[in-house]
Amino acid sequence: MALPAQSAALLAAAVAVAAAAFLLPPSSRLSWTPRGRFADMILANATIYTADDARPFAGAMAVRAGRVLRVGAYESVKELKGRHTHELNLSGNVVLPGFIDSHVHFIDGGLQLARVPLRGVRSREDFISRVKEATRDKHPGQWILGGGWNNDVWGGDFPAASWLDDISPDNPVWLSRMDGHMGIANSLAMKIAGIDRSTNDPIGGAIMRTAEGEPTGLLVDTAMVLMFDVIEKVSTHERREALLRASRHALMRGVTTVVDVGNYFPGVSPEKTWQDFSDVYEWAHSMQKMMIRVCLFFPMPTWARVSDLIGKNGRSLSQWIHLGGVKAFLDGSLGSSSALFHEPYEGDPGNYGLQVTDMDSLLNRTSESDKSGLQVAIHAIGDKANDMLLDMVDKVVDLNGVRDRRFRIEHAQHLAPDAANRFGKQGIIASVQPDHLLDDADSAAKKIGFDRAERSSYTFRSLLAGGAQLAFGSDWPVSDINPLQAIQTAISRKPPGWEVPWIPAERLSLDESLKAHTISAAYACFLDHAVGSLSERKYADFVVLPSTSWDDFAGDLPAHVLATYVSGKLAYP
Ligand SMILES: *[C@@H]1O[C@H](CO)[C@@H](O)[C@H](O)[C@H]1NC(C)=O
Ligand SMILES: *[C@@H]1O[C@H](CO)[C@@H](O)[C@H](O)[C@H]1NC(C)=O
Ligand SMILES: *[C@@H]1O[C@H](CO)[C@@H](O)[C@H](O)[C@H]1NC(C)=O
Numbered sequence: 001m002a003l004p005a006q007s008a009a010l011l012a013a014a015v016a017v018a019a020a021a022f023l024l025p026p027s028s029r030l031s032w033t034p035r036g037r038f039a040d041m042i043l044a045n046a047t048i049y050t051a052d053d054a055r056p057f058a059g060a061m062a063v064r065a066g067r068v069l070r071v072g073a074y075e076s077v078k079e080l081k082g083r084h085t086h087e088l089n090l091s092g093n094v095v096l097p098g099f100i101d102s103h104v105h106f107i108d109g110g111l112q113l114a115r116v117p118l119r120g121v122r123s124r125e126d127f128i129s130r131v132k133e134a135t136r137d138k139h140p141g142q143w144i145l146g147g148g149w150n151n152d153v154w155g156g157d158f159p160a161a162s163w164l165d166d167i168s169p170d171n172p173v174w175l176s177r178m179d180g181h182m183g184i185a186n187s188l189a190m191k192i193a194g195i196d197r198s199t200n201d202p203i204g205g206a207i208m209r210t211a212e213g214e215p216t217g218l219l220v221d222t223a224m225v226l227m228f229d230v231i232e233k234v235s236t237h238e239r240r241e242a243l244l245r246a247s248r249h250a251l252m253r254g255v256t257t258v259v260d261v262g263n264y265f266p267g268v269s270p271e272k273t274w275q276d277f278s279d280v281y282e283w284a285h286s287m288q289k290m291m292i293r294v295c296l297f298f299p300m301p302t303w304a305r306v307s308d309l310i311g312k313n314g315r316s317l318s319q320w321i322h323l324g325g326v327k328a329f330l331d332g333s334l335g336s337s338s339a340l341f342h343e344p345y346e347g348d349p350g351n352y353g354l355q356v357t358d359m360d361s362l363l364n365r366t367s368e369s370d371k372s373g374l375q376v377a378i379h380a381i382g383d384k385a386n387d388m389l390l391d392m393v394d395k396v397v398d399l400n401g402v403r404d405r406r407f408r409i410e411h412a413q414h415l416a417p418d419a420a421n422r423f424g425k426q427g428i429i430a431s432v433q434p435d436h437l438l439d440d441a442d443s444a445a446k447k448i449g450f451d452r453a454e455r456s457s458y459t460f461r462s463l464l465a466g467g468a469q470l471a472f473g474s475d476w477p478v479s480d481i482n483p484l485q486a487i488q489t490a491i492s493r494k495p496p497g498w499e500v501p502w503i504p505a506e507r508l509s510l511d512e513s514l515k516a517h518t519i520s521a522a523y524a525c526f527l528d529h530a531v532g533s534l535s536e537r538k539y540a541d542f543v544v545l546p547s548t549s550w551d552d553f554a555g556d557l558p559a560h561v562l563a564t565y566v567s568g569k570l571a572y573p
């Protein structure tokens with residue numbers, strides 16, 4: 001029988017809807033809530049590390065509607081198995097809570113994945129050949145962008161425009177150093193930016209020059225803004241693609257939540273972070289394209305806007321997007337000799353580093369943000385910068401009273417002798433990046449002297465002993481997102497080529513390191529009610545590892561995850 005035209009059209013529409021639903025990304029299928037008491041999925045015969053001290057290990061877990069329904073022995077979980085329950089027999093494989101990366105520049109990271117990769121480049125020749133390769137598919141005038149280089153690995157010589165001019169006469173080039181605090185431009189890029197010998201150093205930055213006063217092409221801290229102003233604008237489409245690329249990259253590494261501190265930098269307009277929020281995150285939210293959870297930090301000067309936004313929407317736009325708080329900077333970085341120390345840099349007696357924000361305005365904005373209930377995260381790398389923040393937090397508490405504010409110091413990389421205890425006493429979170437120590441182990445002694453480096457660097461054990469909460473992160477794209485690697489680093493502290501650990505007394509245990517990448521990291525961004533451990537009612541975000549017993553895992557940490565689940569759905573591979 002022929003269908004009436006109208007029914008045929010309806011049927012076609014229904015088929016199209018069904019097909020579309022099938023093609024939608026996993027995120028859009030999550031709102032379905034099953035009725036009844038049974039689990040959607042049961043993990044059986046697993047070695048589950050929960051990161052929940054109430055029940056550290058379990059053999060089985062039931063998931064319903066994207067959340068953990070029960071964790072425990074298979075005997076107690078199997079009663080939740082119904083006709084439609086999917087049972088996954090893990091044959092002993094280790095399961096961990098999804099990792100939380102506490103400090104990423106997420107969209108920049110995603111953009112970087114598509115640019116000239118200079119991380120791991122070990123010589124001037126290799127550096128030049130990678131850039132040369134990148135010029136091949138560019139037409140004249142098109143920018144060549146990249147980053148991740150580290151001059152310390154090839155002996156310390158800074159790159160110069162002259163390295164690049166012969167191979168890229170028709171393309172402006174800008175390549176940022178791995179720490180993001182300096183970059184190298186070729187002569188064409190310098191010309192476009194209008195930088196020459198008569199250009200003055202901006203406040204909080206430097207244009208490196210030859211003995212004759214000619215700029216070398218190297219720009220430090222706020223001087224980089226001169227270049228940012230002329231680099232062709234990254235399109236909205238590219239930034240959206242970057243978010244999706246970054247999300248897939250993170251999921252591949254077992255990361256299910258990131259704290260995105262944006263692309264705010266002293267001297268950079270705070271508007272850029274807000275544009276990423278409206279053009280990229282709100283877009284991904286409305287198009288149901290979010291694949292991992294993000295907690296966003298916004299530039300501190302715009303704290304009132306964050307406060308308004310939270311006033312209107314609450315702290316969560318959805319299960320995916322959380323409004324974290326505000327971020328500011330106090331100093332630069334060790335690699336660029338701009339981290340702020342009590343004593344000068346080795347062999348540079350006048351240089352104590354750079355204070356990039358004045359203390360009065362930082363205290364004013366911190367206390368205003370704090371008063372409005374926002375969480376505050378401030379970048380401090382040198383021992384003096386950290387001490388200044390510890391003092392400042394005392395003042396904020398005097399002004400606004402005691403509350404659960406979870407003030408974060410980002411990096412907390414070099415600490416004066418008493419500082420670790422103050423983190424504990426004042427309840428301050430140390431948001432640290434273990435993998436940075438792999439790069440700094442060799443250079444810290446050169447920059448600040450052997451003794452100071454040994455006393456003060458990456459003092460994870462001292463911080464925990466002092467009662468501080470540690471939150472691990474990567475600072476991606478500064479280091480790659482790779483929690484399993486960071487955990488290995490925190491346990492062994494062995495930089496490449498080293499026979500012995502760097503400052504062995506500061507090593508952590510496996511359990512401490514895992515917590516710093518899961519439950520403590522969740523606490524550090526006020527998401528511990530929802531993620532960070534495999535506990536009942538939290539999101540079923542977890543990773544499955546190739547190790548088939550806990551001893552196997554603890555004895556030899558795997559380099560890769562087998563699978564990543566977000567809200568109980570397979571998100572990788
Ligand atoms: C899981 O699979 C193993 C074989 O790989 C089997 O011995 C075991 O009974 C299974 N367990 C469950 C709970 O399904
Ligand atoms: C779990 O898996 C291992 C490895 O396949 C198997 O030897 C064991 O019998 C399984 N145990 C249960 C309770 O399923
Ligand atoms: C911050 O500065 C503004 C403008 O000068 C002032 O009105 C406000 O009272 C200050 N707030 C604090 C907490 O110092």
